[in-house]
Amino acid sequence: MDEEILHDVLEANRRLPREGLVSLTWGNVSGRDPKSGLVAIKPSGVSYDELQIDSLIVLDLSGAIVSGTLRPSSDTETHLELYRRFAGVNGIVHTHSPRATALCQLGLELPVLGTTHADHFDGTVPLARELTAQEIEAGYELFTGKAIADCFELSGVDPVRIPAVLQRYHAPFAWGRSVRAAMDNAVALEVCADMALAMLAAGRPLEPIPTHITRKHQDRKHGPNQTYGQTAKRSATGG
Numbered sequence: 001m002d003e004e005i006l007h008d009v010l011e012a013n014r015r016l017p018r019e020g021l022v023s024l025t026w027g028n029v030s031g032r033d034p035k036s037g038l039v040a041i042k043p044s045g046v047s048y049d050e051l052q053i054d055s056l057i058v059l060d061l062s063g064a065i066v067s068g069t070l071r072p073s074s075d076t077e078t079h080l081e082l083y084r085r086f087a088g089v090n091g092i093v094h095t096h097s098p099r100a101t102a103l104c105q106l107g108l109e110l111p112v113l114g115t116t117h118a119d120h121f122d123g124t125v126p127l128a129r130e131l132t133a134q135e136i137e138a139g140y141e142l143f144t145g146k147a148i149a150d151c152f153e154l155s156g157v158d159p160v161r162i163p164a165v166l167q168r169y170h171a172p173f174a175w176g177r178s179v180r181a182a183m184d185n186a187v188a189l190e191v192c193a194d195m196a197l198a199m200l201a202a203g204r205p206l207e208p209i210p211t212h213i214t215r216k217h218q219d220r221k222h223g224p225n226q227t228y229g230q231t232a233k234r235s236a237t238g239g
């Protein structure tokens, strides 16, 4: 397991309470090493300020523990299922952040309501269905991952382009190409959910913005000619 990724997973878990995304220990971050395929995740029930590098659990995609002495997060099976199904995703954040969770409880998906959303998500953040009684009995966390992955597969939505989901009656999951990107997407989702709730409180419908505005924001942040941030190409040419 790459040391830098372990460090990113540690830092991201510590960042959860600082970003206001978790109360108690209601959140966990994992990271996948794309070279080895191994996944590092937070141990179950350990407070964020007590976390250390060696308290993280490293597993393979089948769930076999490679290193770590503590019990992995109770949501581990969900993370593993998403890594198995979502190629290109190397970081996953699960929280019960209150505003995104409120949308889950209201049963609302999150359309592109403004450019803040468009910078991070290339379309509506979908609402994944709740689990059946049989699924909960058979394996709650595994079937949570299956319901989320199915939601993207069945609708043909690319999870790399829309790196988050709201699960009905439960809470959000966000992800990204890296652990840091996943964290940024989790923060962005909570901010966008906050703005959506403000619009609902003002009695306004959640109507999506014109697609050409979404396109522009996606392209300048993620497209081949991106102009956001300090890319190697720009600094190399002094641009």
Ligand SMILES: [Zn+2]
Binding pocket: 094, 095, 096, 170, 171
């Ligand atoms: Zn949860």
